[in-house]
Amino acid sequence: MSDSPLIVAMDGPSGTGKSSVSRKLAQRLDASYLDTGAMYRVATLQVLRSGVELDDAEAIAAAVVDLALTIGTDPTAEVVLLGDEDVSGEIRGGEVTKAVSAVSAVGSVRELLVDLQRQLASNAGRIVVEGRDIGTVVLPDADVKIYLTASAQARAQRRNEQNIAEGRGDDFDAVLADVERRDNLDSTRALSPLRPADDSVTVDTSDLGIDGVIDRLHQVVCERTGAVR
Numbered sequence: 001m002s003d004s005p006l007i008v009a010m011d012g013p014s015g016t017g018k019s020s021v022s023r024k025l026a027q028r029l030d031a032s033y034l035d036t037g038a039m040y041r042v043a044t045l046q047v048l049r050s051g052v053e054l055d056d057a058e059a060i061a062a063a064v065v066d067l068a069l070t071i072g073t074d075p076t077a078e079v080v081l082l083g084d085e086d087v088s089g090e091i092r093g094g095e096v097t098k099a100v101s102a103v104s105a106v107g108s109v110r111e112l113l114v115d116l117q118r119q120l121a122s123n124a125g126r127i128v129v130e131g132r133d134i135g136t137v138v139l140p141d142a143d144v145k146i147y148l149t150a151s152a153q154a155r156a157q158r159r160n161e162q163n164i165a166e167g168r169g170d171d172f173d174a175v176l177a178d179v180e181r182r183d184n185l186d187s188t189r190a191l192s193p194l195r196p197a198d199d200s201v202t203v204d205t206s207d208l209g210i211d212g213v214i215d216r217l218h219q220v221v222c223e224r225t226g227a228v229r
């Protein structure tokens with residue numbers, strides 16, 4: 001069991017496996033885990049509930065000022081609360097997924113959540129943090145930066161299979177269109193666009209199973225930190 005500080009930044013587009021593998025990698029590294037996408041999803045839920053228009057940045061900013069967000073960092077137990085309400089299921093639904101890229105493009109939303117992300121990371125000591133801008137903006141001094149990629153087809157296929165398994169329907173074309181739409185919005189926005197950090201290691205997961213990806217990521221962490229595997 002290691003207690004030396006470690007920050008792993010994991011970025012990449014949707015469906016590359018960031019959440020699944022970061023959670024397991026954190027367990028293997030005896031580290032905490034932070035899903036920053038879930039934080040933007042909670043902010044988006046609050047915006048949708050407040051009824052403001054998604055093209056009104058000022059109204060979005062006002063809607064999230066008092067965001068009562070609680071996010072857990074235990075990789076074995078997901079905790080996502082808005083006030084006292086468990087919203088871990090609702091934030092993964094179609095409505096939030098459609099709106100989240102618009103909300104996450106608003107500067108004051110990012111400022112609020114990035115502050116919280118930095119606090120959580122510095123309190124944790126050892127942590128794997130996943131999102132879109134972790135290595136580039138949130139934690140530019142992270143010990144290890146990984147950029148996960150996979151073809152849009154592979155990512156849509158995975159997400160569609162997940163939807164089928166969770167009873168959310170089977171519509172590959174719609175899922176592929178959503179994956180491509182979000183890639184485009186997230187990588188072309190003005191603030192903190194999705195892109196690999198210059199000092200990141202890119203891992204393509206298209207032809208790797210989850211366990212294969214975790215092994216590869218663990219190897220990268222050990223190589224970068226000089227730890228023995």
Ligand SMILES: Nc1ncnc2c1ncn2[C@@H]1O[C@H](COP(=O)(O)OP(=O)(O)OP(=O)(O)O)[C@@H](O)[C@H]1O
Nearest residue numbers: 014015016017018019020158159162205208209210
């Ligand atoms: N290497 C892999 N091989 C097969 N399936 C995978 C692989 N990685 C992840 N998956 C599956 O793909 C789906 C999407 O994975 P996950 O939610 O971890 O991606 P993500 O990058 O965090 O996506 P998002 O950014 O949209 O939250 C899940 O059903 C997961 O089990």
Ligand SMILES: Nc1ccn([C@@H]2O[C@H](COP(=O)(O)O)[C@@H](O)[C@H]2O)c(=O)n1
Nearest residue numbers: 014036037038040100101104131132133
């Ligand atoms: N660091 C981050 C993380 C996420 N986003 C935005 O949130 C959306 C949802 O993220 P998921 O990982 O849960 O799919 C994502 O599409 C981004 O718009 C972000 O901006 N920065």
